[in-house]
Amino acid sequence: MAIGLDTEKANEAVKGGYASLERFGSKRWRNLGILAAAVVVFCIYAIHAHGFRLFFQRIVDALNNGFIYAAMALALVLIYKATGVINFAQGNMAMFGTFIAYVFISDHGFPVWLGIFIAMLISAAGGAAIERLFIRPFDPSNHLAIIIVTLAWFLILGSAAQVIWGADPHSFDTPFPRNRHFDFLDARFFYENVGTWLVVLVTLVLVSLLLRKTKIGLAFRSVSSNLESSKLVGIHIGRTIQFGWALAAAVGTLAGCLIAHNTFLTPGFMGTVLIYSFAAATLGGLDSLPGAVVGGLLIGLAETMIGGYVTPLGSDLALGGALVIIIVVLLVKPNGLFGSKRAERV
């Protein structure tokens, strides 16, 4: 086989190529300089092409999606840190939670905030139950089995919602004043969007406080950094991971409820959001909470800007553009922008 013949040369070439990529990735300040220069050039082009007003408005619009992606990416990162896998069911867990909120608000006439809060509690209980019944029986290092469990729940929740509520879109009420806006620098800020940003920001602060100031948060950080040592100091691993799942389910439901007003509520409405959030979490580094937020905002910006300014791609292919960005970032920094490097022991 040809593969067997010139492995030496090919190996050297490939290693040399990746080593130079690695060196490229390690020079942080120069890369930041390149990135900043590219952003500045793009901004000048964008303002020159369509004017400042549209540019600023697009940034404002991008932030709306960006914060939702950030919240979903945060949920993904929480589960990744706890269990070491990407939760493919996250989108459908959020969708199901949003439907529960919808039932409380529309069918039982609860106030919007209360409905969302109850749905978040129910989702947290559901997430904890999934962890207890279907994740904990497996060895934490058995990633394949856990991924299969998350795929199974992806299918079950997605199809069950379709059976229960049908595939037609439902309109979801927003907890903020509807269709009212204020203007700033000629851009329109809708109250519902600004409210979404604030809620997501408050959630981020609360989650980071929870992880930094409470005992269970300390346990969570300890488990995600070293499982064996955490066992040795007497942390209950199962309950800690369960806490991560519950928290992630609640955050996901909140994100779903916040975006459902804009996208309408269908069993598939979190599909695209989930894929952008995967991209966001990957970009930021799968095990970094600040990375999830930065990644979410960057992916939101990239989506809107590519859709708006790169005319041959258009909004249909914004995801393709985002995909190329992720691949390039991962080639230079294999653990994402903020992810931690892990050394392997043999």
Added chain:
Amino acid sequence: MALVTLKERTPVHRAYQTIFWALAIGAMLYVPWFANKPARIDQYTQVVCYAVAIMALNLVIGFSGQISLGHSAFVGVGAYTTIILVADYHWSYFTTIPVAFVLTFLLGFLIGLPALRIRGLYLAVVTLAAATVFPTLIVKYEDFTGGPNGKQAKSRLLPPDWSPLDPKSRFGPVAYRYFLCLFIGAILFLIARNVLRSRVGRAIIAQRDNQTSAATSGVNLAAYKTLTFGLSAAIAGVAGSLLMIETPQATDTKFGVDLAIFLVVALVLGGIASLPGAIPAGLIFVFVPYYTRNWSDNVGWLQGRPGAGAISGVFYGVLLLIFVFVLPGGVMDGIHRVKARLIKVIPNPAWLPKDHAEVVVGDEPLSPFPELVAEPTDSDLTSTTTRGSE
């Protein structure tokens, strides 16, 4: 105890193997008569096509240990290659298959290149994104691909003159297409099996089981990972071409993320890291949604609900949960367990060196995927503690 005990590689063992293979091949050739309806034969042709795609996915997930959620894109590229060449350039179906093979091999190779760096879950996300982008590309380049209306070829493949199948009957063309897909699928199966048994295959499996020790034993990780991904993509591409031979119509919705996910699901149910597992996996892929849909039409509490057809998704999910707990190696694992109860193969002492150690044979067969049954041990933990206290 087993019913029959056979010594390895004795004539009796060989006879059992030959009979088993003859029965298996005979069963596959008998399918058109067993199915007995043209529509049902078409379904079995689909089983073959999807089994080929699942086998391709198995090379990546089961044997090289990476997770790909983007194989729908490769199947789609193969399918569109065939349908565009046949419909617009009037090629014959056969000549498009090598083109699809080469094209998807190159595409898989290109996507596999970042896979060298992007380990594990990062690759799953990148391939999932690729699977999402593919249908939008199809819609975007409408002139070339037919866009959301799909692309059809008018001419379908008919049995040639030398074959005993009548091209004008209802059964002839369908049965011919079934045998053709089966034949091409068998060739691909042999290619995959021989690759896995060769030096290349051992290297691929070694890097799956322990990347670091494989690398220190001189396995060129970069070359083998890209090779596996490329080969897998190429086989998936041919599966797409075969699908177009079965029904010459390609639409963007046929090759979306759903296909990628259900291929993974069927693979897990059929049996990870087992090439023949693709056959039960293909059967599951085609017939589980079909029968659950039929069943859901006749269930009282589901009637009148617009999304009742989606119940097959719930069914699949529950099936996955049951399998991952009870039978983690899929259907093939079950078959192996039953076989181990009936037939026990012991090593032939004549094949062993003179002063060999005693051969101990257990009743339990080895799992095809050791990771799934590996029990966590506390021994490491205790040893660390003692070392710490010293």
